[in-house]
Amino acid sequence: MRRIAFVLPLLILISLLALLGYGLTRDPTVLPSTLVGNQAPDIDLPRLKGDGQRLGLEDARGRIVLVNVWASWCLACRSEVPLLEEITQRTGVPIIGLAYKDDEDEAAQWLDQFGNPFAAVAMDNEGQTGIDWGISGVPETFVLDASGKIRDKITGPVTRKNMENQLLPLINKLQASM
Amino acid sequence: MRYLVLAVMLLYPLTVVAAGPTSTDLDEQQAEQYHDLTKELRCLVCQNESIAESDADLAADLRRLVAKQVADGKNDDQIKSYMVERYGDWVLYDPPFKWSTWLLWISPFIVLLMGLVAAFAVMRGSRRASTQTTTANRSDDPDDERIARILAEADQPGSQTRDEDESR
Numbered sequence: 457m458r459r460i461a462f463v464l465p466l467l468i469l470i471s472l473l474a475l476l477g478y479g480l481t482r483d484p485t486v487l488p489s490t491l492v493g494n495q496a497p498d499i500d501l502p503r504l505k506g507d508g509q510r511l512g513l514e515d516a517r518g519r520i521v522l523v524n525v526w527a528s529w530c531l532a533c534r535s536e537v538p539l540l541e542e543i544t545q546r547t548g549v550p551i552i553g554l555a556y557k558d559d560e561d562e563a564a565q566w567l568d569q570f571g572n573p574f575a576a577v578a579m580d581n582e583g584q585t586g587i588d589w590g591i592s593g594v595p596e597t598f599v600l601d602a603s604g605k606i607r608d609k610i611t612g613p614v615t616r617k618n619m620e621n622q623l624l625p626l627i628n629k630l631q632a633s634m
Numbered sequence: 635m636r637y638l639v640l641a642v643m644l645l646y647p648l649t650v651v652a653a654g655p656t657s658t659d660l661d662e663q664q665a666e667q668y669h670d671l672t673k674e675l676r677c678l679v680c681q682n683e684s685i686a687e688s689d690a691d692l693a694a695d696l697r698r699l700v701a702k703q704v705a706d707g708k709n710d711d712q713i714k715s716y717m718v719e720r721y722g723d724w725v726l727y728d729p730p731f732k733w734s735t736w737l738l739w740i741s742p743f744i745v746l747l748m749g750l751v752a753a754f755a756v757m758r759g760s761r762r763a764s765t766q767t768t769t770a771n772r773s774d775d776p777d778d779e780r781i782a783r784i785l786a787e788a789d790q791p792g793s794q795t796r797d798e799d800e801s802r
Contacts (some may be wrong), residue, residue, distance in 0.1 A: 461755055468748070490722035557691070583695055590720040592678035592692060 464487075489590060489609045490612035495631065496523070496606050497588040504555060504577035505564055511552075511602060520630050522551040522623075523598040525586060526573070527558045528566035530594040532613045537589040539614045547627045550575035556594050559581045599623065601630050648661065656682055660667045675717055676725050781797055 458516040458540055462506050473523055491497075495514060513521075523542060526533040540551055553574035555563045567577070589598070598611040608626050660668055672686035677693040685693040685700070696717070703713045714726065723729045731739050 461759070466754070490719070553724065554741060581693075587695065590722075592721070 458612055464494055468610045476506045477551060489606075489611075491549045491590050491598075491606045492609055494606060496600050496604050497585070499523075499552075499554070499578055499585055501554075501578035501580055501601060504553075504560060504567075504579055505517055511576055513552075513600075515554065516550075517601065517604055518602050519633075520549050520602055521575075521600050522549060522555060523589075523600060524551050525556050525589065525591055525594050525596045525598075527594045528562040529558070532597045534570050536595055536614045537598075539616065539619050541571065543614075543619065543623060543627070544573060544575075547624065547631065549627055552587075553577035554585065555579050556586045556591060557581065597623070599630075645777055659702065664704045667710065668701055671700050671704070671710060674714075674727050674729055675700070678721060678725065 483633065492545065499513050501511055503509040522540075522543065524536070526536070526566075538540065544551060551574050553576070555577055558579065558581065560581075561579065563622060565580065567574075578585070583591075592611070595613050597614055598606050599608045601607050608622065610622065635792045660748075669686065673684050674683045675696065677683045677688035677690055677696075679690045679692050680688045683693075700713060703716065706718075714787045716723045724736060729735050729738065
């Protein structure tokens with residue numbers, strides 16, 4: 457009994473410290489996405505320099521796609537461009553760009569300057585589609601499976617680390633199960 | 635020039651006030667609903683502010699959305715569930731009680747219970763210890779005599795060696 461009275465508080469302390477230590481490793485600015493595992497919200501937006509053409513997700517049904525939310529005013533988005541291009545090169549998965557609260561001319565100029573990794577770009581000038589997708593900032597990247605379900609999400613820029621550890625393994629897994 | 639800079643700096647805060655939420659087209663009751671709601675919704679980029687307090691762009695967008703939905707006659711639950719669908723329970727300052735949040739809600743009571751158990755154990759332990767000392771005083775255990783002798787001799791230098799020799 458005496459031993460339990462001594463060991464129990466110690467165990468509680470250790471587990472509490474472990475829990476708090478784990479808490480320190482987590483980034484509090486990364487929100488858990490409620491959308492992961494759910495059907496992706498619809499997109500119905502004008503296509504960048506598309507002369508009034510609309511862009512939706514209908515064409516993406518039946519195949520794996522990435523949706524990358526970016527903006528020409530977003531500095532962190534520049535660093536992703538080569539990695540996004542590499543993803544398409546290595547897996548063949550197309551990336552749909554969602555230009556969030558952007559200007560059409562500036563977005564087009566940005567793509568000329570920093571590279572265009574996108575199969576198509578939709579202009580979300582009002583930011584309403586961004587809100588439907590639960591965007592809290594740019595960039596964010598979503599992985600959609602063939603049925604149009606969101607399978608994973610990266611908040612913040614794609615880096616070599618999360619590309620190799622998170623995006624590519626998931627894409628390979630999804631492609632293997634098709 | 636110096637006065638101009640000073641004037642600009644002093645007048646700047648007024649522009650911030652002017653950029654506050656626009657809920658002018660709401661009637662009194664709707665405005666009240668709008669203000670209550672924006673205080674209950676968390677700003678997603680600034681973390682520890684409600685969307686009523688935050689100056690972030692996203693917060694301004696969400697305020698506008700709330701104002702629009704209030705004007706459309708939506709009730710609090712409808713507007714909140716619109717936000718939760720997109721941003722999760724995290725967006726609410728007052729998260730609902732459900733399976734994923736039960737630990738959050740009951741953890742203060744668990745800690746309280748643990749404290750009560752600990753306090754009870756300590757109190758019972760000390761009571762038992764004091765009973766033990768009183769019974770020990772009354773007993774005629776031969777060890778007690780020896781302990782008393784050692785305590786008495788502790789003041790005298792040199793006595794310790796003898797005691798240690800004796801114990802061997």
